[in-house]
Amino acid sequence: MGGGWPLTMGRGVAKDSLVPAGGGAGRVDNSSLEAGMADGAIVAGERVLITGGAGFIGTSLARRLLEENEVVVFDNFHRDALSRSGLRGHRNLRVIEGDVLDAAAVASAMDSVTMVVHLAAVAGVDTVIKQPTRTMRVNIIGTYHVLEAAIAHGKLKRFIDFSTSEVFGTHAYNASEGEATVLGAVGEARWTYAVSKLATEHMALTYWKEFDLPALSIRPFNIYGPGQVGEGAIHHFIVRALDGRPLEVHNDGSQIRAWCYVDDIVEGICLALSSPDAPGHAFNIGNPRSTLTIYNLAREIIELAGSDSQIVFVPWNFPDVELRIPNIDKARRILGYEPRVDLEDGLARTIAWYRAQRESGRREQ
Numbered sequence: 001m002g003g004g005w006p007l008t009m010g011r012g013v014a015k016d017s018l019v020p021a022g023g024g025a026g027r028v029d030n031s032s033l034e035a036g037m038a039d040g041a042i043v044a045g046e047r048v049l050i051t052g053g054a055g056f057i058g059t060s061l062a063r064r065l066l067e068e069n070e071v072v073v074f075d076n077f078h079r080d081a082l083s084r085s086g087l088r089g090h091r092n093l094r095v096i097e098g099d100v101l102d103a104a105a106v107a108s109a110m111d112s113v114t115m116v117v118h119l120a121a122v123a124g125v126d127t128v129i130k131q132p133t134r135t136m137r138v139n140i141i142g143t144y145h146v147l148e149a150a151i152a153h154g155k156l157k158r159f160i161d162f163s164t165s166e167v168f169g170t171h172a173y174n175a176s177e178g179e180a181t182v183l184g185a186v187g188e189a190r191w192t193y194a195v196s197k198l199a200t201e202h203m204a205l206t207y208w209k210e211f212d213l214p215a216l217s218i219r220p221f222n223i224y225g226p227g228q229v230g231e232g233a234i235h236h237f238i239v240r241a242l243d244g245r246p247l248e249v250h251n252d253g254s255q256i257r258a259w260c261y262v263d264d265i266v267e268g269i270c271l272a273l274s275s276p277d278a279p280g281h282a283f284n285i286g287n288p289r290s291t292l293t294i295y296n297l298a299r300e301i302i303e304l305a306g307s308d309s310q311i312v313f314v315p316w317n318f319p320d321v322e323l324r325i326p327n328i329d330k331a332r333r334i335l336g337y338e339p340r341v342d343l344e345d346g347l348a349r350t351i352a353w354y355r356a357q358r359e360s361g362r363r364e365q
Helices: 056-065 103-109 125-130 132-153 189-211 233-243 262-274 294-305 329-335 343-359
Strands: 034-037 040-042 047-051 070-075 093-097 115-118 158-162 171-175 215-220 247-250 256-258 282-285 291-293 311-314 323-326
Touching: 040 262, 047 056, 047 103, 056 070, 056 262, 070 103, 093 103, 103 132, 115 132, 115 262, 125 132, 125 189, 132 158, 132 189, 158 189, 158 262, 189 215, 215 262, 233 247, 233 294, 233 343, 247 294, 256 294, 262 282, 262 329, 282 329, 291 294, 294 311, 294 343
Parallel strands: 047 070, 047 115, 070 093, 115 158, 158 215, 171 323, 215 282, 247 311, 256 323
Antiparallel strands: 034 040, 256 291
């Protein structure tokens, strides 16, 4: 690896280090990739492009990869967990400010990359409902640009497309990857996100079949943890609990979720990067053990935070997911994936991080 490479200024708006991107494909010999076991997946000596890499999951993944790999973060910084992560200035990190709707920028960022993790997307229920057209454009056209850059590059060992558990619709109990996906009513803005993500899954896997791009899809189930930015029930509940403000629960709070700590999703990604059998598949990555209702989640956070906050119920007149629990047998079998952080432990770590942010003067909203 050597000393990495210096941060570089490039096209687009200047942050600390900027430039655009581009990509490639081709079936390759995966014998040099090692699937991690007891101590976690081993990814080393690679140059990994993370689109959307300044977000919550992208920043967490970059932290995991940086010591043994060169990492290129490509992001428009609409959401920015990277700037406060302490990773800026790392010898192995290159940051490019750009948008996946800019095909030339994507193609440029792909230079010398060996692996791609495509996280860039419009996400978050509130944002999707307000901006359904932008959601579809960024998620579908942006993914097309990244895939096209990948096959033009022609030298990738792995391409991961990030999908969503919402492809299972409003009720998903012990849902496995082989089950039929469910699309919501046409014209309902909430489902534009799921539809766009299902489309990108089909795109990634057809590029695998037709162009030998070693692609796969990951369906994450309700990720949370330190460093989370933007929307999300745990983010909002912890912030309000530490402020002593009421925790707002939609409707009666009976919606059921399985929550996955960020370290576990990062491990799942690294296993997918390193497993020779991963391409051509979709994988559920989550933690079915960490399941409870939204109401009980709010109660748990209030208790763990030592908060006096009250729970208030607010009407939610939009479609919602009532039940979401994954079956992860396929990821266990092919990737060796096993979530390690149960909910109470993960919530305690996350609350501690938010509290430390407050004490350092970095208040979350």
